[in-house]
Amino acid sequence: MDHLSVSPARLPQPRIARRTAVKAVPLNLVFFGPPGAGKGTQADLFAARHHIPKISTGDILRKAIQDGTRIGAMVRETLQSGALVGDDLVISIVAERLEQPDTAKGFVLDGFPRTIPQAAALDAILADRGGVSVIALVVHADEVIRRLGRRGREDDEAYVIKERLEVYSRETEPVLQYYRRRGVVTVLDGNRPLDEVTEAIEAALKRAKG
Numbered sequence: 001m002d003h004l005s006v007s008p009a010r011l012p013q014p015r016i017a018r019r020t021a022v023k024a025v026p027l028n029l030v031f032f033g034p035p036g037a038g039k040g041t042q043a044d045l046f047a048a049r050h051h052i053p054k055i056s057t058g059d060i061l062r063k064a065i066q067d068g069t070r071i072g073a074m075v076r077e078t079l080q081s082g083a084l085v086g087d088d089l090v091i092s093i094v095a096e097r098l099e100q101p102d103t104a105k106g107f108v109l110d111g112f113p114r115t116i117p118q119a120a121a122l123d124a125i126l127a128d129r130g131g132v133s134v135i136a137l138v139v140h141a142d143e144v145i146r147r148l149g150r151r152g153r154e155d156d157e158a159y160v161i162k163e164r165l166e167v168y169s170r171e172t173e174p175v176l177q178y179y180r181r182r183g184v185v186t187v188l189d190g191n192r193p194l195d196e197v198t199e200a201i202e203a204a205l206k207r208a209k210g
């Protein structure tokens with residue numbers, strides 16, 4: 001008898017396939033840390049490796065400025081000063097982006113949420129999508145300043161860096177507490193070389209998945 005005449009549906013399903021199917025929860029991640037922690041770089045690498053999109057509010061806002069859009073004109077001075085763009089605007093940008101079908105299997109958020117209202121809005125958006133896991137990169141203040149000084153982006157001048165670090169501890173660090181209370185945070189040492197941090201992120205997620 002031709003073996004092709006056996007209906008595949010009648011064959012016992014391999015165990016491994018069933019297990020994978022059960023575990024297919026979306027990889028909804030927030031990369032968290034002060035400016036210069038390396039979260040943007042790690043988010044890029046992670047997203048490429050896992051075939052999910054990276055969503056960086058900083059990148060989206062800088063592109064809007066570059067493209068000369070209405071939103072770009074609205075936020076240009078804010079970015080130059082190191083202050084935060086208004087919650088309503090960034091929340092609507094992220095909400096719209098997360099409606100795109102490429103986010104269904106997961107995504108990496110970089111630079112969002114940065115305030116408690118942003119975190120609450122993200123919760124509402126993801127209410128029926130499995131919530132988020134947070135990878136927080138901790139870096140010494142002097143290392144942050146050294147890295148940002150090397151990077152040379154337009155908002156990396158010394159006095160703007162100072163403002164961004166102040167905004168981070170005032171507005172953004174409380175977001176970490178918000179997630180910590182929920183037990184969804186993995187804190188990693190971001191002072192180490194890039195590929196060691198990459199390995200640590202992968203190891204942490206494997207542990208989290210069990």
Ligand code: ADP
Nearest residue numbers: 035036057058079082083084085090111112114
């Ligand atoms: P970094 O991580 O180096 O601080 P980002 O690229 O994440 O840089 O952000 C650059 C700037 O874009 C911020 O200083 C802020 O003005 C604006 N921005 C980015 N994300 C947000 C956000 N979630 N809420 C408010 N402002 C934001």
